[in-house]
Amino acid sequence: MKLRKPDSKGNIIVGTTGILILMLLLMCIFVLSSINYIQNQNIESQANDNFKYIIDDYSTNLEVLGRESIAEATEKVYNGLPVHDSEGQIKKNLDKHLNMKNDEFEDKYDVDLSSEVLSVEASDSPWKVLFRVKLNGEKDDERFSQIIERNATIEGLRDPLPIAKLTIVSGVMAYDDKIHYKTALSAYMLLHDLDSPESYIEATAPMTIKKCPYDPYVHHGDPGVLDDCLDTGYFHESADGSCYLCRLEGKGKCPHYGMEVFIQTHTPLGNESLSCSDHVVFADHYNGEKIDPNDWDSLILDSSHRKKYGLSDYGNATD
Numbered sequence: 001m002k003l004r005k006p007d008s009k010g011n012i013i014v015g016t017t018g019i020l021i022l023m024l025l026l027m028c029i030f031v032l033s034s035i036n037y038i039q040n041q042n043i044e045s046q047a048n049d050n051f052k053y054i055i056d057d058y059s060t061n062l063e064v065l066g067r068e069s070i071a072e073a074t075e076k077v078y079n080g081l082p083v084h085d086s087e088g089q090i091k092k093n094l095d096k097h098l099n100m101k102n103d104e105f106e107d108k109y110d111v112d113l114s115s116e117v118l119s120v121e122a123s124d125s126p127w128k129v130l131f132r133v134k135l136n137g138e139k140d141d142e143r144f145s146q147i148i149e150r151n152a153t154i155e156g157l158r159d160p161l162p163i164a165k166l167t168i169v170s171g172v173m174a175y176d177d178k179i180h181y182k183t184a185l186s187a188y189m190l191l192h193d194l195d196s197p198e199s200y201i202e203a204t205a206p207m208t209i210k211k212c213p214y215d216p217y218v219h220h221g222d223p224g225v226l227d228d229c230l231d232t233g234y235f236h237e238s239a240d241g242s243c244y245l246c247r248l249e250g251k252g253k254c255p256h257y258g259m260e261v262f263i264q265t266h267t268p269l270g271n272e273s274l275s276c277s278d279h280v281v282f283a284d285h286y287n288g289e290k291i292d293p294n295d296w297d298s299l300i301l302d303s304s305h306r307k308k309y310g311l312s313d314y315g316n317a318t319d
């Protein structure tokens with residue numbers, strides 16, 4: 001009994017001291033690793049500052065090469081080959097371009113570079129595709145690593161959707177900066193049991209993507225605007241239309257914010273048929289009517305598209 005008391009006291013003291021030492025150790029480790037982390041951060045940002053001119057030059061190149069990589073995927077579609085995974089295809093194209101660029105930069109700046117394309121995705125704007133690339137570099141024992149984000153515009157590229165969707169064997173053709181559907185769309189409509197496929201024989205649509213400047217779009221009801229929009233062949237923003245990356249895969253509809261274009265019919269027929277916005281023709285499949293029954297080249301539109309473009313009273317003014 002006499003011996004146990006000092007024993008348990010001793011145990012308590014030893015135990016408490018042990019815990020205190022352990023806590024002290026943990027605190028030291030924490031403080032040391034924090035200091036180390038902050039130092040590393042400083043070294044990294046310092047290094048990135050030193051390499052800023054290289055990174056800036058590389059970013060500018062990324063914008064150009066990103067766009068070229070998209071254009072190559074479009075070219076593949078126009079050559080009659082399917083693109084099942086546009087992001088993967090463009091990544092592959094871009095990796096090839098960047099590897100060449102890395103070699104070029106090694107000669108130009110005497111720096112070792114390696115890059116990895118992290119992602120190719122739809123941005124908040126239907127006119128731009130977002131690229132994310134990780135760039136690692138080393139020069140004279142100094143290293144940097146940076147993720148570069150850059151948008152590439154798709155304006156000026158060809159619209160891949162009609163060819164990707166209908167395939168080249170359908171007879172759809174592209175010349176004079178226009179898509180000429182010939183009988184391809186009517187055959188497609190016949191296959192899907194849609195109304196008045198004959199209305200879409202010889203229909204045409206713009207080929208090169210140009211952003212419509214008549215924004216807000218209700219101005220299309222103003223004198224001369226619709227004529228100019230159709231003559232130039234403008235594309236329009238649309239939550240229902242598909243984005244460029246999904247167009248490459250032949251999708252008329254997608255979850256991203258996209259675009260739409262009018263498929264213009266040239267027919268004396270006045271039958272009710274598909275509304276001519278391309279996401280309706282290729283995916284949504286609902287009907288509309290000619291906005292001007294007396295015009296062979298009139299657009300066929302449903303009421304919500306008439307409202308969007310300010311064309312609800314179009315053709316009635318002269319009645």
Ligand SMILES: [Zn+2]
Pocket residue numbers: 212213214220229234235236
């Ligand atoms: Zn327009």
Ligand SMILES: [Zn+2]
Pocket residue numbers: 122242243244245246247254255256258
């Ligand atoms: Zn999409």
